[in-house]
Amino acid sequence: MQSKIAHAAERKAFGMVLDQIIKSASGDDREKNIGHLVDMAGKLLKDTSPGATRGIKKGLYPGSKWEKYLFRIIDETNPHVLKTAILNGGYEAAFRGLRTTTANAEREQCNVPWIILFDPTSACNKHCVGCWAADYGNRLNLTFDEMDRLVSQAKDLGTHLFMLTGGEPLVRKGDVLKLAEKHHDCLFNIFTNASLVDDAFCRDVQRLGNIVFSVSLESYEPSVNDGRRGDGSFEEVMNAFDLMHKYGLLYGTSTAYTRDNTERVSSDEFFDLIISKGCRFAWYFHYMPVGEGANADLMPTVEQREYMFRRIREIRGIEGGKPIFAMDFQNDGEYVGGCIAGGRVYCHVNARGDVEPCVFIHYSNVNIKTADSWLDCLKQPLFQAYRAHYPWNKNMLQPCPMLENPAILPRLVNESGAATSEYVAPESAEDLCGRTSPYARKWAPKAKELWNEMYPTGEKVYADEMSSKDVSYKAKVIAAEDAAEEAVVD
Numbered sequence: 001m002q003s004k005i006a007h008a009a010e011r012k013a014f015g016m017v018l019d020q021i022i023k024s025a026s027g028d029d030r031e032k033n034i035g036h037l038v039d040m041a042g043k044l045l046k047d048t049s050p051g052a053t054r055g056i057k058k059g060l061y062p063g064s065k066w067e068k069y070l071f072r073i074i075d076e077t078n079p080h081v082l083k084t085a086i087l088n089g090g091y092e093a094a095f096r097g098l099r100t101t102t103a104n105a106e107r108e109q110c111n112v113p114w115i116i117l118f119d120p121t122s123a124c125n126k127h128c129v130g131c132w133a134a135d136y137g138n139r140l141n142l143t144f145d146e147m148d149r150l151v152s153q154a155k156d157l158g159t160h161l162f163m164l165t166g167g168e169p170l171v172r173k174g175d176v177l178k179l180a181e182k183h184h185d186c187l188f189n190i191f192t193n194a195s196l197v198d199d200a201f202c203r204d205v206q207r208l209g210n211i212v213f214s215v216s217l218e219s220y221e222p223s224v225n226d227g228r229r230g231d232g233s234f235e236e237v238m239n240a241f242d243l244m245h246k247y248g249l250l251y252g253t254s255t256a257y258t259r260d261n262t263e264r265v266s267s268d269e270f271f272d273l274i275i276s277k278g279c280r281f282a283w284y285f286h287y288m289p290v291g292e293g294a295n296a297d298l299m300p301t302v303e304q305r306e307y308m309f310r311r312i313r314e315i316r317g318i319e320g321g322k323p324i325f326a327m328d329f330q331n332d333g334e335y336v337g338g339c340i341a342g343g344r345v346y347c348h349v350n351a352r353g354d355v356e357p358c359v360f361i362h363y364s365n366v367n368i369k370t371a372d373s374w375l376d377c378l379k380q381p382l383f384q385a386y387r388a389h390y391p392w393n394k395n396m397l398q399p400c401p402m403l404e405n406p407a408i409l410p411r412l413v414n415e416s417g418a419a420t421s422e423y424v425a426p427e428s429a430e431d432l433c434g435r436t437s438p439y440a441r442k443w444a445p446k447a448k449e450l451w452n453e454m455y456p457t458g459e460k461v462y463a464d465e466m467s468s469k470d471v472s473y474k475a476k477v478i479a480a481e482d483a484a485e486e487a488v489v490d
Contacts, residue, residue, distance in 0.1 A: 078248030084209030100158025111343030252281030342386025
């Protein structure tokens, strides 16, 4: 792996190039300079994720929707925020970090995540219908030192992208800012209800530059949103968007789609609203019947899920759609190789410190508060079972071992001896997956139909050879290239 000296020199050089490109992107040659940025990204990712820039290049032609989208980001984002987000999210996480996590995964023979979600607290200042967090006040928290140790040790393995969930992370606003300032080479994405976003906080975020926001929003209609989140919640989000835009920050929405709201949260009205407020992305999460009060009847119908499959692709199409990057984490499995949990791409640490495969799968063998190291957490039996048995199938529209493959999760949990980490309404994996089995049976034929529509052979076809290779192969390529670079430096 690359030495610290070479890494620092490379980061500095990358930053200098970014400065030039961002500065010149508002001039007469902005199309040319944007092209240089995309070309740079393509070269950086050629050994780990060469397909990542292929679609971007295809959509970035003069006058295109995506060119206008990119120009708007450049024009409306604070230059320091934009540079830091690209430097930390692009260089540190997507390029250097991905190379390092790949190399360490092969060396340690375990999954090393590219992204880590963790909950600073279970506390929340809201009492949203269907959410348990507020019922437990501030009982569960990760201390600053525990979060700091997690981030520090994860960085040593190559992880530089962290997502903060909860509870409401901004209940711990001071510690969040302190963490981002100390780890200035990381990018922190905060999932928030936005009610605690104020002018002073936005000034701090602008100064740091390495925090982005995913804001919870249920509807373009104030009454519908407030019906779940409490009176005045819609206005709080709109005000937060205005403040974030004023300070040139990067932000978007995070929305769970259910049987009751699927069409509303994917409507033209919804997208037009959030785009007008400066949102750059829209994350969509399929409702999961997990935890206290879980209601399987809220899961989208087969027809609604197919609609979301087509709708999100329409929204982010090269032509038409809307000028915003939308992603459906259940239906977009083909772009990340299926299920990303268990440390393969990401994992979750709850506010009690339990290390879980996924924010929706509450089983664990280990806790960061008692484990010797983060690496030991990644080597826990449950994660190794994920690693040993993945993939569950060849259809990446059936990615989840709980939702679409309900026979898998109980096997993983029982084989590994993992215990439930659900401290609100603990239940066995068998009971949980019993609740999802009817859905899985209904979705399976439609998933097959849609998958064969894209890939008639039943297997994903990759546009390049590298994308289809496993971790071991990529690690060998990376090791050879890094050794060659070190030889030149010496």
